[in-house]
Amino acid sequence: MGSWIFLAVLAIAVIWLVSTYNRLIALKGQVANAWKQIDVQLKRRHDLIPNLVDTVKGALQFERDTLEAVIQARTRAVNAEGVKDVAQAENMLTQALGRLFALTEAYPELKAVGNVSQLQEELSSTENRIAFSRQHYNDVATNYNVAQEQFPTNLVAGLAKATPAELWEIEDPGERGVPKVDLSIR
Amino acid sequence: MAHRPSDLFSQQEQNRRKSSWLLLGFVFFFAWVGFGGDIALYLLRDAEAIGYQHRVPFLGIIATILAAGMAWAAWRWGDRQVLWSTRAMELINPVTAGQQRLVNVAEEMAIASGMPKAKLWIVPDADLNAFATGRDPATASIAVTEGLLEALDRDELQAVVAHEYAHVARYDTRLMTLVAAMVGAVALVSDGMGRFLWHGGRVGGAAGRAVGKRGGRGAAGIVVLMLWLLTLVVAPLVSRLVAMAISRSREYLADATAAQFTRNPAALISALEKLDDARHPTLAVGRGAAHLCIVDPGDRRFQRWKGFAGDLLASHPPIEARILRLQAMGG
Numbered sequence: 462m463g464s465w466i467f468l469a470v471l472a473i474a475v476i477w478l479v480s481t482y483n484r485l486i487a488l489k490g491q492v493a494n495a496w497k498q499i500d501v502q503l504k505r506r507h508d509l510i511p512n513l514v515d516t517v518k519g520a521l522q523f524e525r526d527t528l529e530a531v532i533q534a535r536t537r538a539v540n541a542e543g544v545k546d547v548a549q550a551e552n553m554l555t556q557a558l559g560r561l562f563a564l565t566e567a568y569p570e571l572k573a574v575g576n577v578s579q580l581q582e583e584l585s586s587t588e589n590r591i592a593f594s595r596q597h598y599n600d601v602a603t604n605y606n607v608a609q610e611q612f613p614t615n616l617v618a619g620l621a622k623a624t625p626a627e628l629w630e631i632e633d634p635g636e637r638g639v640p641k642v643d644l645s646i647r
Numbered sequence: 648m649a650h651r652p653s654d655l656f657s658q659q660e661q662n663r664r665k666s667s668w669l670l671l672g673f674v675f676f677f678a679w680v681g682f683g684g685d686i687a688l689y690l691l692r693d694a695e696a697i698g699y700q701h702r703v704p705f706l707g708i709i710a711t712i713l714a715a716g717m718a719w720a721a722w723r724w725g726d727r728q729v730l731w732s733t734r735a736m737e738l739i740n741p742v743t744a745g746q747q748r749l750v751n752v753a754e755e756m757a758i759a760s761g762m763p764k765a766k767l768w769i770v771p772d773a774d775l776n777a778f779a780t781g782r783d784p785a786t787a788s789i790a791v792t793e794g795l796l797e798a799l800d801r802d803e804l805q806a807v808v809a810h811e812y813a814h815v816a817r818y819d820t821r822l823m824t825l826v827a828a829m830v831g832a833v834a835l836v837s838d839g840m841g842r843f844l845w846h847g848g849r850v851g852g853a854a855g856r857a858v859g860k861r862g863g864r865g866a867a868g869i870v871v872l873m874l875w876l877l878t879l880v881v882a883p884l885v886s887r888l889v890a891m892a893i894s895r896s897r898e899y900l901a902d903a904t905a906a907q908f909t910r911n912p913a914a915l916i917s918a919l920e921k922l923d924d925a926r927h928p929t930l931a932v933g934r935g936a937a938h939l940c941i942v943d944p945g946d947r948r949f950q951r952w953k954g955f956a957g958d959l960l961a962s963h964p965p966i967e968a969r970i971l972r973l974q975a976m977g978g
Contacts, residue, residue: 491761498758582744585801586751593759596910601761 481614485621488605492626495598499629502590503538503551509587510535510558513580517561520571524564531557544627551591558584595629602626655817658900662818665893666825670722673829674714676882680836681710683875690868710836721828726780726788726820729827729939733931735768735790745796752805753789756812759908765789765815769796772931775922778939779811780824787815792929799918806905806915810941813904819897823939826890831935834883894938895964902969903976912973919973923966942966 514528534554541550562581565571606625609618685704721728741747749767757764765779768790775795781787789811791804799807814820906912922942929944937944943963 589755590758593755597761
């Protein structure tokens with residue numbers, strides 16, 4: 462009788478161990494996937510910028526500096542390596558783009574060009590996608606971090622090689638207000 | 648503000664379970680209607696008089712097979728059926744700026760929610776409304792009316808699309824699409840069966856004779872028959888009430904999840920206000936799919952009736968109540 466109870470307890474423990482381990486691994490996969498999604502969206506922005514610059518450069522001949530700044534920021538962002546460097550370069554690119562958008566507001570003739578308003582929609586969508594992919598990354602990373610610290614899941618965390626995932630912080634507090642580039646022309 | 652994953656997971660589980668029960672209940676309802684009809688025929692037909700004894704319960708067999716077929720079709724094509732009934736057109740190549748914006752916004756929300764991108768549909772209707780359907784995130788469809796595309800700004804459109812993605816993420820769409828497919832079928836069958844028996848069996852007179860001839864067995868037959876008739880009368884109403892009750896509580900939860908996706912409850916508030924102000928009924932959406940929509944497609948003055956009857960018949964909670972809850976989230 463006693464050995465049966467022992468076996469039952471053992472079986473429950475094993476089932477719990479396996480399911481908890483698998484849950485942690487699944488969460489870890491989600492975090493990695495969400496991180497990749499940020500990269501995808503950043504690359505999308507890099508690909509769109511040359512188009513934008515081409516379209517507006519005719520009308521913005523006297524604003525060479527701003528255009529140059531965008532191009533340079535893009536080049537830096539494309540070549541950036543490592544989390545910190547990437548974050549910094551992308552923040553600079555966001556700011557440069559913000560200035561360019563502000564400028565296009567001052568040139569009403571630009572808005573008349575259908576291409577430009579289309580591109581603006583594409584770019585503001587891209588900015589949103591980047592923001593949302595970071596938000597999603599932070600959401601799943603938080604879930605993962607909480608899960609591996611909670612008792613009794615934390616007992617399995619070492620086995621699943623779970624370490625807390627780093628959250629994407631907004632470094633420049635001033636940026637909090639900016640990221641919405643809404644130039645919706647209606 | 649992040650959802651605990653267990654919340655979402657248990658919601659999905661609940662919706663999956665309810666969907667299975669719904670399918671089962673649907674088939675059982677039809678089996679009861681069919682076999683009950685057989686029993687009534689067996690007990691009430693005067694065998695000696697017409698030379699026919701009802702022995703093979705063919706009504707029950709046919710009804711059960713039919714119900715299983717319909718349940719399977721609702722599972723497989725329920726979303727198509729709903730979309731077809733609203734004359735929605737799939738948005739594949741966006742042409743206008745508004746359509747392009749919808750595509751972009753939907754992609755943004757797919758990213759924010761971490762789900763695959765839903766198919767997009769446009770309902771040719773000037774009123775402001777939107778709904779989602781499909782049995783899981785991979786087969787999800789989101790439809791908005793033309794009026795909605797025109798009237799909402801980018802943030803508001805995003806909020807509405809987020810609300811629909813929330814329904815998809817929570818598996819509300821599975822349950823609600825099945826309900827939509829079945830409410831229609833139940834109403835149809837209960838009408839048809841009632842009429843068939845009424846004219847074919849001449850229930851009243853036959854029942855009287857049955858009691859006279861068969862004594863105790865006939866009395867049991869009357870009880871079965873009464874129960875059976877009651878089911879036929881009540882089923883359409885009950886199925887409609889179930890549909891309404893199912894969708895009401897879900898709207899609050901989807902609003903909350905939408906706010907979590909966009910981190911912008913204020914945009915959902917102003918979108919709901921605009922939807923509420925557009926008083927015209929959404930003609931393209933019939934009553935059968937009303938519970939799928941973000942706001943009640945019927946005449947919204949109806950919703951403003953306060954009190955029990957108004958609440959019971961409304962497929963959606965009052966907009967003011969939804970706005971209050973969103974404001975509490977910091978909108």
